[in-house]
Amino acid sequence: MIQYSKIAKVIEERIKNHIYPPFMKIPTQQQLADEFGTSRMTVKKAIDSLIYLGLLVSIRGSGTYVMSNPIANELDFSGKSYLGLSATMQGKGRNLSSKVIAFEHVFPDNLQQKRLLLNETDPVYRIIRLRCLDGEPYTLEYTHMPIGIIPGLNAEVLTHSIYSYIQNDLGLRIGSSYRVIRANIPDAYDRKYLECSDNDPVLEIEQVVYLDNGMPFEYSRSRHRYDKGGVSVNNQVTQMDKTFTWKKKDF
Amino acid sequence: MIQYSKIAKVIEERIKNHIYPPFMKIPTQQQLADEFGTSRMTVKKAIDSLIYLGLLVSIRGSGTYVMSNPIANELDFSGKSYLGLSATMQGKGRNLSSKVIAFEHVFPDNLQQKRLLLNETDPVYRIIRLRCLDGEPYTLEYTHMPIGIIPGLNAEVLTHSIYSYIQNDLGLRIGSSYRVIRANIPDAYDRKYLECSDNDPVLEIEQVVYLDNGMPFEYSRSRHRYDKGGVSVNNQVTQMDKTFTWKKKDF
DNA sequence: CAGTGGTCTAGACCACAAT
DNA sequence: TTGTGGTCTAGACCACTGA
Missing domain, CATH: 3.40.1410.10 (Chorismate lyase-like)
Known part of the structure; x- marks a missing residue:
């Protein structure tokens, strides 16, 4: 399996087992890179995939945190x-x-x-x-x-x-x-x-x-x-969307 | 603006203006990196963001192609x-x-x-x-x-x-x-x-x-x-999803 | 101010497609 | 075999948070 997928699976397990409980700040990218014996870029790709799934949120200058849960119910x-x-x-x-x-x-x-x-x-x-x-x-x-x-x-x-x-x-x-x-x-x-x-x-x-x-x-x-039941959709704003939003000061 | 966003915007414009028409194979990542005076990783990030938007599809070993259009209508x-x-x-x-x-x-x-x-x-x-x-x-x-x-x-x-x-x-x-x-x-x-x-x-x-x-x-x-009108959703399978699918030979 | 994440480089190796 | 995209490295600089 691809390396960043493996790392993402491990982190996902830790979230699901509450080793990283909701709202916890998880270790820094550098710490995780050291732990998994890889580079920070690779750890970031793993984290990005979990952000995409709505499990994590990263804040520049601060850290990466476990997200709270979605509203979807079991039948959606x-x-x-x-x-x-x-x-x-x-x-x-x-x-x-x-x-x-x-x-x-x-x-x-x-x-x-x-x-x-x-x-x-x-x-x-x-x-x-x-x-x-x-x-x-x-x-x-x-x-x-x-x-x-x-x-x-x-x-x-x-x-x-x-x-x-x-x-x-x-x-x-x-x-x-x-x-x-x-x-x-x-x-x-x-x-x-x-x-x-x-x-x-x-x-x-x-x-x-x-x-x-x-x-x-x-x-x-x-x-x-x-x-x-219905259809559930979760979305993360990409950096590009943020930039776009940022420019919309005019209305 | 962030560099890969700028590159993505340029490529998006080319798609919308049919400089890269539907189904066309666009230049390789290396060619685009040379054109924009950047590294291949940065070009790949730009391309990934357009894949996320459903405008491109990349096929390893072959190239990157302009996608056909979605079914969404104007009111969705x-x-x-x-x-x-x-x-x-x-x-x-x-x-x-x-x-x-x-x-x-x-x-x-x-x-x-x-x-x-x-x-x-x-x-x-x-x-x-x-x-x-x-x-x-x-x-x-x-x-x-x-x-x-x-x-x-x-x-x-x-x-x-x-x-x-x-x-x-x-x-x-x-x-x-x-x-x-x-x-x-x-x-x-x-x-x-x-x-x-x-x-x-x-x-x-x-x-x-x-x-x-x-x-x-x-x-x-x-x-x-x-x-x-309704709600339109477009999705790309990530590499992790593919890996998951790949393993499901058992039913 | 130090710590953290976001971006970027200039390479490298690999998996896969097309020939 | 050649060309292409996917992944990965080991560093670098910057923007931002929080003390």
Whole structure:
């Protein structure tokens, strides 16, 4: 494993075990560099990754401190997650099952061509799955993926984890995603499969997911029951954002 | 301005002006280092910040490429934004107005004490504002802030931008935030102020915002009309996430 | 003032992609 | 094999905090 990742894991463990309790000032970068027998730059990279996760905060001239906890509850899933719903819920000890409602090979419409950078003659899978959490309807997913990029999808894979298949069987790596989160009115499918009443809102997540070479491989819309949790997002302001903010003295 | 930020701005301009068009391989880190008269590490930091923003993707052994565009539309606001709604909408050329519905000094309840790390005797502002976009109801904000951290708030500030006041008048800097995004059923206030019908869902954003020293200064719930856009989130998988994914061969 | 984190250098070695 | 990005070093200087 990469050196700064190893150091970050050790520090993360110390935070979780309260060896570094909330609000504690942790050792200086130089002290940690000495402890791990590495350079200060490498320690800083480890610390930066934990700042990104919201576990630490560094203050120049003062030190690095353990952050307090986020507001997310157990059912919310992270806006930073890419492992797919199966792995996310497995990590939380929940039982996720999938029922395939539609699975076919089609040609992409204009929107899908644009999102997935395809021609109208490039075939895609059209997949509709109902995901149930501990036996209760949780989310209805409408997924389109290019067959050329993700070959060999079948019903067996769909009832388990597409993301596991992509990463472990095809050996592809996921790089980034764009998501838009909205509230919406339930439609006939939501009422039928998510068992929404006419007034129950749905939480819709539209996303494009890219491989680590920048190629889009999934365009999907997921419609969630509103009472089954939300999406959590945590963000750190980068140095560039601070500089930008700094300049905005004019209004 | 910091050197890598300057370099990042130049590269960002080149992307926006299509000097580096979508999917183009940009010059190597070494070439850019020579061009800007700096070291490769500094160029890499600039590139990393643009990868974080979703503008570039680097592939080891191959090169760095301009990413294709996100799905966000103009009315969605970014999950990465901290400048407050006023600055966000000003940046988009929209006209935002604020109507103060409630403004008082109160003592925090249990939840607010926990989120803002306060005692029950530490006074907070309780603020309810209706934000209108181009004259139409947009979002209803319920905000609590510790008076001790943000002194001197008044009606004048509330009708303009609290964030501008915090940064420009108080000289404080915003560091990070945690958000949870949900769909919900409209309540009486939503129907009255957002002019929701009984069936219109609302998009609720609960957030805690921290100063750059890690101190929480805002706890708020914002309820948006569902037809006025959503929240966009873009994410890059970090090297650590990749390592984690890599190890998950077992399910 | 001393201590701390942020940035930067000028190299080096390695992993990986493309040929 | 060559070129590229990822990581790492051992120092340096600066900006900022806090005594």
